Amino acid sequence: MKFEKTPGWLDWYAGPSKPRFTLPAGAVDAHCHVFGPGEQFPFAPERKYTPCDAGKDQLFALRDHLGFDKNVIVQATCHGADNSALVDALRHSNGKAKGVATVKRSVTDPQLQEMHDAGVRGVRFNFVKRLVDFTPKDELMEIAARIAPLGWHVVIYFEAVDLPELWDFFTALPTTVVVDHMGRPDVKLPVDGPQFELFVKFMREYPNVWSKVSCPERLSVSGLPALNGERNAYRDVVPFARRIVETFPDRVLWGTDWPHPNLKDHMPDDGLLVDFIPHIATTPELQRKLLVDNPNRLYWAEEK
Ligand code: 0GY
Numbered sequence: 001m002k003f004e005k006t007p008g009w010l011d012w013y014a015g016p017s018k019p020r021f022t023l024p025a026g027a028v029d030a031h032c033h034v035f036g037p038g039e040q041f042p043f044a045p046e047r048k049y050t051p052c053d054a055g056k057d058q059l060f061a062l063r064d065h066l067g068f069d070k071n072v073i074v075q076a077t078c079h080g081a082d083n084s085a086l087v088d089a090l091r092h093s094n095g096k097a098k099g100v101a102t103v104k105r106s107v108t109d110p111q112l113q114e115m116h117d118a119g120v121r122g123v124r125f126n127f128v129k130r131l132v133d134f135t136p137k138d139e140l141m142e143i144a145a146r147i148a149p150l151g152w153h154v155v156i157y158f159e160a161v162d163l164p165e166l167w168d169f170f171t172a173l174p175t176t177v178v179v180d181h182m183g184r185p186d187v188k189l190p191v192d193g194p195q196f197e198l199f200v201k202f203m204r205e206y207p208n209v210w211s212k213v214s215c216p217e218r219l220s221v222s223g224l225p226a227l228n229g230e231r232n233a234y235r236d237v238v239p240f241a242r243r244i245v246e247t248f249p250d251r252v253l254w255g256t257d258w259p260h261p262n263l264k265d266h267m268p269d270d271g272l273l274v275d276f277i278p279h280i281a282t283t284p285e286l287q288r289k290l291l292v293d294n295p296n297r298l299y300w301a302e303e304k
Pocket of ligand 1: 033075076077078131180218257260261262
């Protein structure tokens with residue numbers, strides 16, 4: 001099946017630079033996606049955007065180019081609850097990828113087990129209104145209860161303004177909870193202002209909550225140096241990510257977010273994104289926890 005991309009869609013950055021920052025051995029890109037290819041893995045009818053194709057071969061080539069050892073592939077909303085592209089990528093990764101799926105309440109136990117055998121270790125609950133239709137919280141809570149015995153966790157994606165309303169639901173989840181992109185703070189607001197303090201409180205009071213300190217290119221409002229290939233991009237995000245890394249060093253993850261869905265003004269060079277890491281994790285110990293110890297503990301624990 002042929003798909004027309006959403007008008008204005010930005011394809012991923014061809015020919016990313018080599019990072020100057022050398023990733024530690026065993027580093028994991030813990031947030032990335034596969035899109036299609038649409039001919040093989042059709043996009044979901046309920047999708048809110050139609051992306052370019054961005055398949056497993058390109059993802060694994062990027063992994064090797066940047067110097068990562070492994071990937072965590074997160075089901076993107078353009079594939080809805082059809083996890084076939086994700087599962088196919090996991091099965092062809094030689095054990096070098098784990099996954100986070102999207103499931104509906106109708107998923108069967110044998111289907112969950114099949115995904116587990118392929119390397120799925122979590123489900124994603126998305127609350128970003130431009131990306132998904134509303135799912136009732138009781139359905140999500142039922143799914144969380146079903147996946148908990150498998151040792152899976154829940155990944156949550158939401159905007160900072162929605163955290164107060166979602167608080168009771170999030171804090172009742174029975175599993176480890178991983179927040180995408182620090183709950184999307186508004187980085188024009190102070191890092192010690194009420195909005196980000198609420199997120200810090202969430203992590204402080206609930207030791208089962210982890211955060212991805214990813215997506216400076218999505219959160220930044222001063223990001224444009226990246227357009228010129230300058231290596232000091234996205235600095236307005238540094239205080240936020242650095243605060244989370246330094247306060248919760250054992251509960252943070254990092255990922256490229258390749259192939260960067262829904263970016264409007266520029267497509268980041270993934271080599272530049274890797275060079276952002278030492279600004280938010282400033283010591284070799286923090287870098288090792290962020291890139292190696294934490295993702296391996298969460299996703300490859302049974303292989304230790
Ligand atoms: C991200 C962010 C976005 C999209 C998705 O699954 C998705 O479609 O996650 C976004 O548009 O902010 O983490 O990839």
